[in-house]
Amino acid sequence: xxxxxxxxxxxDILRCIAIIGIIIAHSEPNKIIFQIRNFDVILMVLLxxxxxxxxxxxxxxxxxxxxxxxxxxxxxxPTWIFLTVFFILFLFISLxxxxxxxxxxxEVFLSxxxxxxxxxxxxxxxxxxxxxxxxxxxxxxxKIKNNRLYFTVLFSxxxxxxxxxxxxxxxxxxxxxxxxxxxxxxxxxSLIAAFGMRLKLLSQxxxxxxxxxxxxxxxxxxxxxQFTPTQNYKxxxxxxxxxxxxxxxLALYIxxxxxxxxxxxxxxxxxxxxxxxxxxxxWHIIFIYLLKISGKNILGSFNNFTTRFLFIFISALIVTYxxxxxxxxxxxxxxxxxxxxxx
Numbered sequence: 001x002x003x004x005x006x007x008x009x010x011x012d013i014l015r016c017i018a019i020i021g022i023i024i025a026h027s028e029p030n031k032i033i034f035q036i037r038n039f040d041v042i043l044m045v046l047l048x049x050x051x052x053x054x055x056x057x058x059x060x061x062x063x064x065x066x067x068x069x070x071x072x073x074x075x076x077x078p079t080w081i082f083l084t085v086f087f088i089l090f091l092f093i094s095l096x097x098x099x100x101x102x103x104x105x106x107e108v109f110l111s112x113x114x115x116x117x118x119x120x121x122x123x124x125x126x127x128x129x130x131x132x133x134x135x136x137x138x139x140x141x142x143k144i145k146n147n148r149l150y151f152t153v154l155f156s157x158x159x160x161x162x163x164x165x166x167x168x169x170x171x172x173x174x175x176x177x178x179x180x181x182x183x184x185x186x187x188x189x190s191l192i193a194a195f196g197m198r199l200k201l202l203s204q205x206x207x208x209x210x211x212x213x214x215x216x217x218x219x220x221x222x223x224x225x226q227f228t229p230t231q232n233y234k235x236x237x238x239x240x241x242x243x244x245x246x247x248x249x250l251a252l253y254i255x256x257x258x259x260x261x262x263x264x265x266x267x268x269x270x271x272x273x274x275x276x277x278x279x280x281x282x283w284h285i286i287f288i289y290l291l292k293i294s295g296k297n298i299l300g301s302f303n304n305f306t307t308r309f310l311f312i313f314i315s316a317l318i319v320t321y322x323x324x325x326x327x328x329x330x331x332x333x334x335x336x337x338x339x340x341x342x343x
Contacts, residue, residue, distance in 0.1 A: 083121065120285045132186075
């Protein structure tokens with residue numbers, strides 16, 4: 001697979017915005033803030049598609065088995081490593097506190113397969129499902145040159161997705177759970193990634209028109225659903241939730257096309273958060289649970305959203321930085337050992 005060298009700084013900035021938005025959501029904000037930031041997962045998935053396109057648009061062929069194995073190594077194994085650290089850490093905390101363990105065996109098992117469990121890690125399952133469909137979506141994106149035809153195909157697939165939702169609501173557990181978590185999530189979010197793969201091929205005018213299209217959809221659904229929060233239509237992702245996320249995501253992408261705004265946000269701090277977003281996401285889960293089991297009273301008072309967010313975000317950022325330095329040290333150490341052994 002030939003790697004493209006093209007890079008769009010907006011993707012890094014937007015990934016930083018998305019991960020901060022997700023952490024805000026997990027810090028128990030009020031309803032207004034919670035709704036405003038409810039574009040973050042859509043934005044993250046959209047960026048997955050755009051990044052995949054920029055990295056692989058020139059490839060001629062792909063060994064799918066090798067590709068899938070790499071995705072397992074990059075997405076699933078880090079998730080399982082984190083979960084292992086997480087459960088061991090809270091085992092020690094429970095022993096030290098002389099209380100029963102906080103999680104049942106069922107919760108532990110469901111966490112590792114990323115269905116319910118401790119929660120939060122479901123997004124990694126979504127990322128993996130998108131990764132599995134990305135080579136096919138990229139071929140579709142490259143083969144269909146005409147934008148109108150490309151988006152017609154995507155809307156046709158979405159129509160099938162809607163029919164699947166009808167089937168889903170008639171199913172019973174456990175088939176319903178599996179159908180939702182693997183089929184619906186896989187198709188729904190893969191369509192958003194497919195849009196992201198086309199984003200770089202759209203003109204500024206086309207990007208603006210798509211933003212207006214999703215804004216119109218969102219406002220129409222908001223009126224129809226009588227201002228119900230979009231969160232209610234997130235599991236599985238439905239058009240009301242998707243339209244809001246796509247509108248804000250495209251608006252941010254267009255705004256960041258303004259050089260003065262982009263230059264302000266194009267700094268090493270934003271880049272660090274963006275490039276380490278997965279591990280920042282993982283580590284913030286620990287501090288969410290520390291607040292939960294401590295009654296939100298460790299290290300002072302955490303009875304309001306601002307202090308909760310600052311505690312979770314800053315603590316996770318510090319651990320992420322230590323993790324980054326540790327990986328860098330081990331990498332340099334390994335390089336030194338290999339160099340000495342070859343002499």
